[in-house]
């Protein structure tokens with residue numbers, strides 16, 4: 001059983017009314033591997049990861065988790081199966097401290113008399129050491145998360161998911177709103193997470209960002225898979241070409 005992929009989606013279809021967002025997509029995610037999902041706007045990337053994270057149910061097709069056919073009724077079931085998703089518009093609360101955001105809903109408590117209160121010292125020291133492991137020097141665990149840069153916020157969300165046991169970490173366009181320096185930090189974080197044996201599903205429009213971290217690349221186009229390639233088997237130009245679609249590129253050339 002240990003050799004089966006952590007997650008395997010086979011011949012997935014998803015329709016919204018008469019829009020066919022996915023038309024027979026298959027993908028498998030293995031332990032410790034960074035699998036990049038590339039594709040142009042509307043290709044079906046977000047729809048596919050929403051199926052992986054239990055937000056949508058497929059119209060047809062099979063989802064296996066650890067080799068077992070699984071029907072997820074909602075995001076809670078995905079989280080309980082070790083599948084964590086960090087969305088670009090992070091569900092963090094800007095005015096609350098980094099520490100409160102990290103522990104949100106799972107705070108460690110201590111008793112003061114009969115009352116359980118959040119054990120700030122313990123929570124803060126675990127947070128600081130988790131962030132340090134991932135290469136981020138937090139100035140102060142009580143600073144509000146709104147004062148962190150976009151890249152640092154992504155990193156806190158990633159560290160949180162890993163600390164609470166994610167086996168598959170899905171990142172939806174984690175670098176799309178970031179500058180060069182912050183992008184480098186997030187890509188480094190992805191690398192660290194992968195080294196721990198966590199599988200990463202990395203959605204991106206940006207071929208260079210994907211090439212910097214990916215072991216595998218799957219390109220979606222209009223709801224179909226154009227194929228999956230291993231790192232080293234495909235280069236920047238080929239991926240870019242697949243993403244932008246043959247037709248558009250030749251049209252561009254003809255117009256010159």
Ligand SMILES: Nc1ncnc2c1ncn2[C@@H]1O[C@H](COP(=O)(O)OP(=O)(O)OP(=O)(O)O)[C@@H](O)[C@H]1O
Pocket residue numbers: 016019020021039040041042043044045046047048
């Ligand atoms: N809830 C929905 N209702 C109706 N149509 C939807 C819904 N979600 C997605 N779609 C449609 O499905 C197709 C794929 O959308 P999806 O969001 O998965 O693309 P994407 O690859 O994530 O694009 P982007 O790069 O712009 O984020 C699009 O045509 C979109 O309009």
Ligand SMILES: [Mg+2]
Pocket residue numbers: 045046047
């Ligand atoms: Mg999307």
